[in-house]
Structure formats: structure tokens, C-alpha cells
Amino acid sequence: MDLQIAILLGQDGITTGAIYALLALALVLVFAVTRVIFIPQGEFVAFGALTLASLQGGNTPATLWLLLGCGVAVAAVDGLAAVRRGDARRLVSILGWNLAYPLALAALFYASQPGAMPMLLQILVALAIVVPLGPMIYRLAFQPIAEAPVLILLIVSVALHVTLVGLGLLFFGAEGTRTPAFSDAQFELGSIMISGQQLWVVGTSALLIAVLYLFFGRTIYGKALRATAINRNGARLMGFSPVFAGKLTFLLAAFIGALSGVLIAPVTTIYYDTGFLIGLKGFVAAIIGGLASYPLAAAGALTVGLLESFSSFWASAYKEVIVFTLIIPVLLWQSLTSHHIDEEE
Amino acid sequence: MSKPDSRPASIALPATEPVAGRRFAGFAPAHVLVAFLLLVSLAPVVLPEFYVTLLNYIGLYALVALGLVLLTGVGGLTSFGQAAFVGLGAYTTGVLTASPDLPGWLAWAGGSPWLALVIGLLLTALVALLVGSLTLRLSGHFLPLGTIAWGISLYFLFGTMETLGGHTGLTGIPSISIFGWELDEGREIFYLIWVFLLAAVLTTRNLLDSREGRAIRALKGGMVMAEAMGVNTSRSRMVIFVIAALHAAASGWLYAHMQRFVNPTPFGLHIGIEYLFMAVVGGAGQVWGAIVGAGIITVMKQWLQDWLPKLFGASGNFEVIVFGLMMVVILHRARDGVWPLLAKLVPVRGQHIEVDATAAALPRREMPARGERILEARKVTRKFGGLVANNDMNLHVEAGEILALIGPNGAGKSTMFNQLSGVDTPTSGEVLFRGKSIAGHASREIAGLGMSRTFQHVKLLPKMSVLENVAIGAHLRGSGSVVPAAWRLERGEEARLIAEAAHQIKRVGLEEYMHEEAGSLALGQQRILEIARALASDPCLLLLDEPAAGLRFKEKEALGELLSKLRSEGMAILLVEHDMDFVMGLVDRVVVMEFGQKIAEGLPEEIQKNPAVLEAYLGGVE
The missing domain is CATH 1.10.3470 (ABC transporter involved in vitamin B12 uptake, BtuC)
Known part of the structure; x- marks a missing residue:
């Protein structure tokens, strides 16, 4: 290997590492607030990327029908409850978000040619379709069992993953897709070539992490989410509804997932089931990062990205083995440095 | 099967078992x-x-x-x-x-x-x-x-x-x-x-x-x-x-x-x-x-x-x-x-664990001689950052005596209790159990030396029967391992462990709940269950964290009698307790803490008159 290749691999590693960092962040967040180990996080990556690809191909993405379906289900469940309580204002808001909004999106497709839109608009539309799925899924799958043991939440999360991957295959078929790059720019830094897309990925990730940092540190909702993560009952007593916290968290997770998908779609080919492995590597990053600290999780993510790109050069057949076994020395180190016994529920 | 009708009227707990023999109770x-x-x-x-x-x-x-x-x-x-x-x-x-x-x-x-x-x-x-x-x-x-x-x-x-x-x-x-x-x-x-x-x-x-x-x-x-x-x-x-x-x-x-x-x-x-x-x-x-x-x-x-x-x-x-x-x-x-x-x-008749009354008693530890120093804390200090929860605490417990550790809320009693029982490690100072330093040792090692305890917030396995919960206390007195247990080759020892657990349950007066789920007992009874569990380990020192909390008057009396009896057998007992009536009538010596420090030590009568103690509990008299 010469320096040139090493630099190339390094760039590659940093680009994917940035995506893993985003996912690690979302996973830690979801777990801390709702106790759900959110296995389907990766499906949002795939759905985001494939929805964009399908838009660019001039088609109506099938995720729109999923959004409509979920919307109808949520509207039925929540709407009935609101009617029973005679809460008209709530009913309007439920119907608005869960029925009118997806229908408006569908109307947009009916009225215009998404294939001809500028790319930025296409990205926004893709996000507009995929992101609301997050809170809807929380409402349907997790809210009814929010107090269940972590094991049950985990199993539901896995079942959801199975369902979503199945839907992915149904919606997008087995072929992989790669979308065009956001920019064709190439920058020369000495002898190093940097592509515009890589800058986009790394820059957006960094920006998003900074925004989230400000959100959690400075805004009342961010602080409320952190409070919920530390003490759910305490936050509830202070008037912050755990249901709202759950929906907000899933909204953020879905947004991070879908955006990651949109960012990475021009760099690597995305298949309907790619999300799972990407999401898992986010987990590995989170674990390396000590599971609680966001900056460490980001550092872990870069490590995973670099390790992956270098091992795919040296021993591509063993790439996954190497990445997933990396966790073991980290765990060993953690187990040697901590001695407390923790009580599980 | 037990007959719920034969229970004394004073027990408030509802009968949970079906009445046997009259209705179809399920298949064997x-x-x-x-x-x-x-x-x-x-x-x-x-x-x-x-x-x-x-x-x-x-x-x-x-x-x-x-x-x-x-x-x-x-x-x-x-x-x-x-x-x-x-x-x-x-x-x-x-x-x-x-x-x-x-x-x-x-x-x-x-x-x-x-x-x-x-x-x-x-x-x-x-x-x-x-x-x-x-x-x-x-x-x-x-x-x-x-x-x-x-x-x-x-x-x-x-x-x-x-x-x-x-x-x-x-x-x-x-x-x-x-x-x-x-x-x-x-x-x-x-x-x-x-x-x-x-x-x-x-x-x-x-x-x-x-x-x-x-x-x-x-x-x-x-x-x-x-x-x-x-x-x-x-x-x-x-x-x-x-x-x-x-x-x-x-x-x-x-x-x-x-x-x-x-x-x-x-x-x-x-x-x-x-x-x-x-x-x-x-x-x-x-x-x-x-x-x-x-x-x-x-x-x-x-x-x-x-x-x-x-x-x-x-x-x-x-x-x-x-x-x-x-x-x-x-x-x-x-x-x-x-x-x-x-x-x-497909209702199957419920089965509970048989207690074999003829099983040979488990061997017991030799009790230390009366008056021997069982537990001693020397200059124990525990700091949490800038907060000094225990400062230079000294105390000791002898075989055959009951020592009470009392003090207002926030005095540092629970922290002290944790230092003594090996849950936490002192920042400085020493804890000696029968002359051996135990600070920093795992709590299961300390249990092996003959110290047993109860918890301030009851820690039971609510779905397990009272009998099985108590049998966990006798864990170190058996050695039956996985393979013999899987093939039922350790039944002799198991019968002795269960008999010991049943014996301790009778001793504390929970006999009629032996086969109930532990979680169905009232809080006071759960505390008593914890004492039975601690006793099942055959300890020479018993650490009790607020054992009388939640007990009714009669139950408190019975607990007092039990503790007196244990003391007369040579057991050393350390209580952390809030109930002054209970403490003053029962214990031999009292140690009073406030703000992490010992402010008084002595006989119950002396403590009741001690001005520093009165001020700590009632505020200063101007």
C-alpha cells in the first residue's frame, strides 16, 4: 500500500465514519429516552436513500403509501379516543397530521413531476415522506407497551425491523441504487483529491451534531428530553409527557436516519436491507464510545469507519468479522475497569 | 394443601390458594x-x-x-x-x-x-x-x-x-x-x-x-x-x-x-x-x-x-x-x-416444595465467645466529592449484644451501614470483622465470614415462595453444583437446606406463609422474611437496616423477643433504627450520629438524657 491508497482509504473511512457517528447518536438518544434498542434505525437510512432514488427516477416512492397507511392507523386509534373524549381540537390536530398531511404529499405527486424538481427539493420531499414515519411507528408499536420490560421492547423492535425490511424489498425490489452526487466538485489539496460529496457528508454530519448539541444544551425541549432520559417519572411530574418525549425522540431518530441515507446514497450502493448492517455498525460505534458519551461515540464511529475501509483493502472477505470483533477488546477493557454490579429490572 | 380457614383471624392477608378437595383442583x-x-x-x-x-x-x-x-x-x-x-x-x-x-x-x-x-x-x-x-x-x-x-x-x-x-x-x-x-x-x-x-x-x-x-x-x-x-x-x-x-x-x-x-x-x-x-x-x-x-x-x-x-x-x-x-x-x-x-x-394441580422434617440439621458455625469484639470500625471516613458523609467514625459490636445506630435523617447512618457491610469502601479508616480487615472486600466474601444483613428497601424475589427466598440465605451452607442438581443427585443436601429455611421461617413466625409468593406479603412481613433469610446463613453478626419499619405493635413485640433470644444465644446484632420505643427497650448500647459524626455513645438511659442528642433530635433549647 502506498500513501496515495492510504489517503484514499482514510477519506473513505472518515466519510462512512461520519454516518456511523450520526446513527450512534440517534441510537443512544432513543435508548436513553424510551429504553428501546432501536434496531430499525438502519431501515430509515435505506428508506431515505431509496425514496430519494425513486423520486429521481420520476416515480412515486412506495414509502408514500406506507406513510398513508401508518397515518390512517394512527388517526383511527387516536381519533377514536379523541372522539370518545369529545376533544374536538385534538381530533383536528390528529386528523391533520396523520391524514391531511400524507394526502397533501400525495396530491403534490399528482400535481407535479418530482423527477424534474431540483435536487434540494427532492431531498426535502424524501425527508418529508420518511421522517414522519418515526413518530407514527412509535405511536403504533411502542406507546402501548411503553412500560414493558426492555426485553419486550427489544423484541418488538426486532419484529419491526423484520417487517420494515420485508416492506423494503416489496417497495424497492432487490436491486441496489446509487443516486447522483450533490456536487461534482473536486478539490486538490497538495496531492490529495477530495470529492465534493465527501465534504457534503462530513460537513453535514458535523453541522447536525453541532445543532443537536445546541438543541440538547440550550432549548427547553432538548433539556426536557435529557431529563426524561435521566428520570422518566421525574420528568413526567414536571409536566413533560413521556408520550411526547417518545414521539419527539423517534422523530429525531427518523430524521437522522433518513438524512444519513440521503447523504450516503451517492457514495455507496444502497439495497433494501443495507440499513441493518449500517445501523449495527452505529451500535458498535456507540458501544466503543462507552454507550453514554456522545463525543466518544463519535470518535468510536470514526474508528469503525476507518477500520472498515482499511480492512476491506487488506482482507475484504473478513471485513465484517474484523469490524464486529473489534467490539471485543473494547468490552474487555470496559469489564476490567468497572466492578459494580448493576441491578436489572 | 393448607386449609386457609384455619388461619388466625388477626392475619389480614387474603387466602390465595384454592380450597383443596372440594372443587376440581387440576390434573396431577x-x-x-x-x-x-x-x-x-x-x-x-x-x-x-x-x-x-x-x-x-x-x-x-x-x-x-x-x-x-x-x-x-x-x-x-x-x-x-x-x-x-x-x-x-x-x-x-x-x-x-x-x-x-x-x-x-x-x-x-x-x-x-x-x-x-x-x-x-x-x-x-x-x-x-x-x-x-x-x-x-x-x-x-x-x-x-x-x-x-x-x-x-x-x-x-x-x-x-x-x-x-x-x-x-x-x-x-x-x-x-x-x-x-x-x-x-x-x-x-x-x-x-x-x-x-x-x-x-x-x-x-x-x-x-x-x-x-x-x-x-x-x-x-x-x-x-x-x-x-x-x-x-x-x-x-x-x-x-x-x-x-x-x-x-x-x-x-x-x-x-x-x-x-x-x-x-x-x-x-x-x-x-x-x-x-x-x-x-x-x-x-x-x-x-x-x-x-x-x-x-x-x-x-x-x-x-x-x-x-x-x-x-x-x-x-x-x-x-x-x-x-x-x-x-x-x-x-x-x-x-x-x-x-x-x-x-389444562389446569395442573399446584405443587409446593416438600419440607422434609427428618432431614439432618446443617452443621453450624462455632459461635464466638460472649464479649468478643465481632465488628469494629476504626476512624472510618467516607467522602463523596466535597461531602463528608462519615467522618472519623468509631464503633464496635460484641458477641451477645445489640448495638443501635441512631440519628436524625441525613446523619449518615446508611452510608455507615454500607461501609460496615462491604457494599461501599471507606475513603480512609478500617473495618475489622473478627479481627480481619474487610474494607474493600466483595460482599459475598464477607457473607462467607459470618456476617449477614437485611436491606432498608426490601430486596426479595417477589415471584418466588417465602421458603425459596429464605433458602437463598443458606446458599453458602450447601455445595450442590449444576450437574448433580440437573440430575437430582443432590437431593439429600437440598432437603437439609430446605429444612433449615423452614426452621428459620418458623423461628420468625412466618410459618403459615411458607409457600406463598414472597411478593404477596405485607411490607412488615417482608422485613421479617429478610431476617429469616439472614439467619439461614448461620451468621455470628446480624446487620439490620430499620427492621421495625412498617411493623404493627404486636409484630414489633415479637421481633423484639426474637432479637433478645438471638442475643442470648451469643449473636452480635447491629440495628439502624428510627423507632425509639423499640430501640430503647431492647438494645444494650446506642451510638448516635449527626452530620456524619458520632455525637454520643452509651447505655439507652444515658442517651435519652444526653443534651447533645436532645439538641440533635429536638433542636436547641433557647
Whole structure:
């Protein structure tokens, strides 16, 4: 290997590492607030990327029908409850978000040619379709069992993953897709070539992490989410509804997932089931990062990205083995440095 | 069965058992078991080939799911990686029995499926020990993710290693023969599979009803308590992890010889996930739930694969979607799995553990001589950052005396208690137990030396009977290990442990609740139960954290009598208590704390007149 290749691999590693960092962040967040180990996080990556690809191909993405379906289900469940309580204002808001909004999106497709839109608009539309799925899924799958043991939440999360991957295959078929790059720019830094897309990925990730940092540190909702993560009952007593916290968290997770998908779609080919492995590597990053600290999780993510790109050069057949076994020395180190016994529920 | 009508009227607790003898109380468990065995053994004779194959698969899956019932349902450790252990069992036998050219150092092991089973189990145990020692320490809910990681790694190894045939796998695996009987048909290997499964179910059930089993059942929600009773919880975690892996490997061995070939596909993460589904859907805490869960999932998948394409047209793949959704619905509706619902349909007479009154008493520790210093704290200081919770605390307890540690809220009594019982380590100073320094030692070591305790916030296993809860206290007085327990070879010792527990329950006056669930007792009674549990360990020092809280007047009187009696037998007792009437009438000496420091020490009468104490409790008199 010469320096040139090493630099190339390094760039590659940093680009994917940035995506893993985003996912690690979302996973830690979801777990801390709702106790759900959110296995389907990766499906949002795939759905985001494939929805964009399908838009660019001039088609109506099938995720729109999923959004409509979920919307109808949520509207039925929540709407009935609101009617029973005679809460008209709530009913309007439920119907608005869960029925009118997806229908408006569908109307947009009916009225215009998404294939001809500028790319930025296409990205926004893709996000507009995929992101609301997050809170809807929380409402349907997790809210009814929010107090269940972590094991049950985990199993539901896995079942959801199975369902979503199945839907992915149904919606997008087995072929992989790669979308065009956001920019064709190439920058020369000495002898190093940097592509515009890589800058986009790394820059957006960094920006998003900074925004989230400000959100959690400075805004009342961010602080409320952190409070919920530390003490759910305490936050509830202070008037912050755990249901709202759950929906907000899933909204953020879905947004991070879908955006990651949109960012990475021009760099690597995305298949309907790619999300799972990407999401898992986010987990590995989170674990390396000590599971609680966001900056460490980001550092872990870069490590995973670099390790992956270098091992795919040296021993591509063993790439996954190497990445997933990396966790073991980290765990060993953690187990040697901590001695407390923790009580599980 | 007990007769609830004969209870004294003063007990407020409602009767929970059904009235025996008058109504139908359910079938005898032995009859139900025999009926089930008959059904199973007749199945291959009467059923068509297709259903026999289905039952074979159910048996193989149930064996793995059973391991998960023990690991996840009972022990609270979630693993997605079991399929990898199945693969380990299958590939070991595949390589050993089907490879035409084994390397020289392995040639002796080739050719025999039975030898391959033994080697496969040994190899699996070794790998499980290695993987377990690396991942089991992982805190709480990130353990499942760790298991995903090694599950995937092993799966990719199966697919990439040349000697294992890569993604095409190994072919030409022979069938198993028993004394010359070739099991090369589904109907024949059926019996072997189900014998393995039923043996596993029964040994698992035996194990759970034993000294080791109680330690395992304490893993979920009772680790701090179990450690304080002398249980090595990391060892118990490892035990169930290895057992679950061995079940999986045995299933893999059977699978390889049934299919006659292996490839990596059935050992991937998705199958590992399905095993977990089976355990949870069946009812994750129940041994029979494993079979129910494996049955439901296998039949459901078969059914979906057969019917959905007909309903929705040719393009398949709907089954995964519907399967996932059905899982979600099942877990929304029946969180504890399907087995409890089924068990209601076939009522089986409840059985409680028999107490053998004739069992020989367990050997007792030699009590220290009256007046010997049992416990001594020397200049114990504990700082949390800038906060000094205990400052230069000195106290001692002698054999045959009761010492009370009192003080207003926030005085640092509980912190002191933690320093003395080994839960926490002092920043400086020394804690001596019978002349040995114990600061910084694990609480289970300290338990072994003869110190036992109760908890301020009661720590019981609410679903276990009072008798079993108390028996955990006697953990260190037995030695029956996993294998003897699984095959019921330790019943002599077990009877003595149970008899000891029953004796302590009688001693504290909870006799009539012996077979109730501990969680159904009133709080005061739960505190008394904790004392019985502590006594079951045959201690020479008893640390009691607010034992009288929540007790009624009569109960307090009885507790006072019990403690006096223990004192007269030479026991040293240290109480942390708020109830002054209770303390002043009972104890020999009092130590008073305020703001982390000792402000007074002496006889109860002296303390009641001490101006510093009066000021601490009542405020200064201006």
C-alpha cells in the first residue's frame, strides 16, 4: 500500500465514519429516552436513500403509501379516543397530521413531476415522506407497551425491523441504487483529491451534531428530553409527557436516519436491507464510545469507519468479522475497569 | 394443601390458594406429563411425513429456545447469537464426520457422530467461556448488542473459511446410528430429537429447583441481594450462558445429521433473532414455553409461506412482513407469552416444595465467645466529592449484644451501614470483622465470614415462595453444583437446606406463609422474611437496616423477643433504627450520629438524657 491508497482509504473511512457517528447518536438518544434498542434505525437510512432514488427516477416512492397507511392507523386509534373524549381540537390536530398531511404529499405527486424538481427539493420531499414515519411507528408499536420490560421492547423492535425490511424489498425490489452526487466538485489539496460529496457528508454530519448539541444544551425541549432520559417519572411530574418525549425522540431518530441515507446514497450502493448492517455498525460505534458519551461515540464511529475501509483493502472477505470483533477488546477493557454490579429490572 | 380457614383471624392477608378437595383442583402433574409423552411417542406412527418433519424442526428449535428460556427468561441475559452456537455444533460434526482428509492430528476423531458430539460440546463450552468472559460483564441492555456482534462474526467465519466449504457448505454427513440402528429417516431421528429435548427440559426444570437454580433465578432483579447472601453472580451468569450454548450445539449436531449437509444460512443473525422470538412468544420464564414458542413460530411461518402467496398472488415475501406484524401484535396482547394462557386451559394441580422434617440439621458455625469484639470500625471516613458523609467514625459490636445506630435523617447512618457491610469502601479508616480487615472486600466474601444483613428497601424475589427466598440465605451452607442438581443427585443436601429455611421461617413466625409468593406479603412481613433469610446463613453478626419499619405493635413485640433470644444465644446484632420505643427497650448500647459524626455513645438511659442528642433530635433549647 502506498500513501496515495492510504489517503484514499482514510477519506473513505472518515466519510462512512461520519454516518456511523450520526446513527450512534440517534441510537443512544432513543435508548436513553424510551429504553428501546432501536434496531430499525438502519431501515430509515435505506428508506431515505431509496425514496430519494425513486423520486429521481420520476416515480412515486412506495414509502408514500406506507406513510398513508401508518397515518390512517394512527388517526383511527387516536381519533377514536379523541372522539370518545369529545376533544374536538385534538381530533383536528390528529386528523391533520396523520391524514391531511400524507394526502397533501400525495396530491403534490399528482400535481407535479418530482423527477424534474431540483435536487434540494427532492431531498426535502424524501425527508418529508420518511421522517414522519418515526413518530407514527412509535405511536403504533411502542406507546402501548411503553412500560414493558426492555426485553419486550427489544423484541418488538426486532419484529419491526423484520417487517420494515420485508416492506423494503416489496417497495424497492432487490436491486441496489446509487443516486447522483450533490456536487461534482473536486478539490486538490497538495496531492490529495477530495470529492465534493465527501465534504457534503462530513460537513453535514458535523453541522447536525453541532445543532443537536445546541438543541440538547440550550432549548427547553432538548433539556426536557435529557431529563426524561435521566428520570422518566421525574420528568413526567414536571409536566413533560413521556408520550411526547417518545414521539419527539423517534422523530429525531427518523430524521437522522433518513438524512444519513440521503447523504450516503451517492457514495455507496444502497439495497433494501443495507440499513441493518449500517445501523449495527452505529451500535458498535456507540458501544466503543462507552454507550453514554456522545463525543466518544463519535470518535468510536470514526474508528469503525476507518477500520472498515482499511480492512476491506487488506482482507475484504473478513471485513465484517474484523469490524464486529473489534467490539471485543473494547468490552474487555470496559469489564476490567468497572466492578459494580448493576441491578436489572 | 393448607386449609386457609384455619388461619388466625388477626392475619389480614387474603387466602390465595384454592380450597383443596372440594372443587376440581387440576390434573396431577405426573398424569399430564405421561399424556404428553404418549402423544409425542405416537406422533411419528400416526402422522404423515410432512408433519413429522415439522415436528422434527420444532424439536430442534425448541432445544435452542430452551437454552434461551434459561438465559433470557430466567437469567435476564438476552442473546441474539445462539444460532452461531448451533452452527458450531453442526460444523464440528460436519467437518469430523464428512471430511475425506482430516489433518493427522485430528484423524482419531473422524468418522463417529457420537465422538463428534462430545468434541462439539467441548468446543462449544470453550468458545462460550471465552465469549462469555468477554461479553457477559457488559452492563445491562448493551449485552444483546454484544451478542449480535459475536453472532455475526461467527456467521461470517462459517461463510469465509475454506475448510468449512464457504457458502456452499459441507455435504456427505452420515446419519447417526445407535447400536447398529441407522437413523436415516425423519420418523427415526424424530425419537432422538425429542429424547434430547425432553431430557433438556427436565434437567433444566430440576436445575431451577435447586440451590444453583435459586442463585440463577436471583440474577433477574436480585443481584445485590444474592451477592450479599454469598452467591457468585458472575459465575451463575456464566453457568447459564454455557448451558444455553450447549443446548444450541446439541441442536446443531442433530440438525447436521438430519439434513446430512450444512451451510452457513441457518446460523445467521436472523435465525438467532427467530430463536429469541420463540423463547419470548412461548413465555420467556417457562421451560415448556420453549416448545410452545418453537411450535407457534414454526407452524406460523409454514402457514404464512403456504397461504399468503395464494392470497396476494405470486410475488412472495409477504410472509416476513405479516410475520413481523403478528409478533408485534402477540407481544402487545400477551406480554408474558402464550404458555401462561395455555396452562390455564389444562389446569395442573399446584405443587409446593416438600419440607422434609427428618432431614439432618446443617452443621453450624462455632459461635464466638460472649464479649468478643465481632465488628469494629476504626476512624472510618467516607467522602463523596466535597461531602463528608462519615467522618472519623468509631464503633464496635460484641458477641451477645445489640448495638443501635441512631440519628436524625441525613446523619449518615446508611452510608455507615454500607461501609460496615462491604457494599461501599471507606475513603480512609478500617473495618475489622473478627479481627480481619474487610474494607474493600466483595460482599459475598464477607457473607462467607459470618456476617449477614437485611436491606432498608426490601430486596426479595417477589415471584418466588417465602421458603425459596429464605433458602437463598443458606446458599453458602450447601455445595450442590449444576450437574448433580440437573440430575437430582443432590437431593439429600437440598432437603437439609430446605429444612433449615423452614426452621428459620418458623423461628420468625412466618410459618403459615411458607409457600406463598414472597411478593404477596405485607411490607412488615417482608422485613421479617429478610431476617429469616439472614439467619439461614448461620451468621455470628446480624446487620439490620430499620427492621421495625412498617411493623404493627404486636409484630414489633415479637421481633423484639426474637432479637433478645438471638442475643442470648451469643449473636452480635447491629440495628439502624428510627423507632425509639423499640430501640430503647431492647438494645444494650446506642451510638448516635449527626452530620456524619458520632455525637454520643452509651447505655439507652444515658442517651435519652444526653443534651447533645436532645439538641440533635429536638433542636436547641433557647
